[in-house]
Amino acid sequence: MRIDIATLFPGMFAEVLDQSILGRARRAGVLDVGLFDIRDFTSDRHRSADDRPYGGGPGMLLRPEPVVLCVERILAERGVSGRRSRVVLLTPAGRAFGQAEAREFAAEIHIVLVCGRYEGFDQRVIDALRPDLLSVGPYVLSGGEIAAMAVTDAVARLLPGALGDAESASVETHAEPGVVEAPQYTRPPEWRGLRVPEELLSGDHARIARWRAEESRKRSLRTQDGRRP
Numbered sequence: 354m355r356i357d358i359a360t361l362f363p364g365m366f367a368e369v370l371d372q373s374i375l376g377r378a379r380r381a382g383v384l385d386v387g388l389f390d391i392r393d394f395t396s397d398r399h400r401s402a403d404d405r406p407y408g409g410g411p412g413m414l415l416r417p418e419p420v421v422l423c424v425e426r427i428l429a430e431r432g433v434s435g436r437r438s439r440v441v442l443l444t445p446a447g448r449a450f451g452q453a454e455a456r457e458f459a460a461e462i463h464i465v466l467v468c469g470r471y472e473g474f475d476q477r478v479i480d481a482l483r484p485d486l487l488s489v490g491p492y493v494l495s496g497g498e499i500a501a502m503a504v505t506d507a508v509a510r511l512l513p514g515a516l517g518d519a520e521s522a523s524v525e526t527h528a529e530p531g532v533v534e535a536p537q538y539t540r541p542p543e544w545r546g547l548r549v550p551e552e553l554l555s556g557d558h559a560r561i562a563r564w565r566a567e568e569s570r571k572r573s574l575r576t577q578d579g580r581r582p
């Protein structure tokens with residue numbers, strides 16, 4: 354699939370996109386990520402993408418022209434003919450991004466993530482593009498870039514062939530709504546007096562599976578109650 358990102362700070366993405374699972378997915382051709390600098394779509398010599406809000410108020414807003422031109426260019430250059438591109442604007446006022454949304458996005462062929470900065474977007478960006486509005490959580494980030502990285506990462510690991518072990522995405526936390534995975538341990542069997550549960554050392558696969566299912570059930574209940582898993 355393709356994910357294109359419209360941002361004022363394309364330089365923030367290099368490490369995140371090159372390392373680990375995202376880097377491997379891109380090199381394997383499972384995921385194709387494009388970065389587009391909104392400033393390339395400005396027309397003044399200062400390349401200014403923001404301006405003061407009408408009616409007063411603190412901070413600056415992203416002007417409609419460069420943002421919309423940038424997205425239009427992405428759709429023209431990178432859209433897949435005959436297939437819908439999904440334009441997603443990152444905003445703390447959007448629909449909450451969860452594992453269900455990650456799954457929904459992973460089924461798309463092309464997603465455009467639009468990152469805000471300053472005090473956000475001129476409303477006409479939303480009126481012109483009619484994007485999905487998406488929030489990565491009930492808090493305010495300084496810009497949409499970290500939100501776009503979170504969305505890209507969560508979506509990428511659901512793409513077939515992105516993970517080394519095809520099992521991993523299906524057994525982890527949130528694979529089913531409200532489900533938290535069982536505690537996990539690696540060597541040594543005892544560390545600072547803390548022992549790995551006997552069941553996991555038993556070599557009895559049925560017993561291990563029962564233990565994991567029960568621990569997952571207990572942790573899920575505790576998490577739903579807002580207690581420590």
Ligand SMILES: C[S@@+](CC[C@H](N)C(=O)[O-])C[C@H]1O[C@@H](n2cnc3c(N)ncnc32)[C@H](O)[C@@H]1O
Nearest residue numbers: 443444445469472473488489493494496497500
């Ligand atoms: C400082 S925020 C602007 C907040 C805006 N004044 C408001 O009250 O909604 C700047 C940009 O960061 C991004 N952003 C901040 N928090 C976010 C969140 N929780 N989810 C997604 N994007 C977020 C958005 O792209 C936003 O335009």
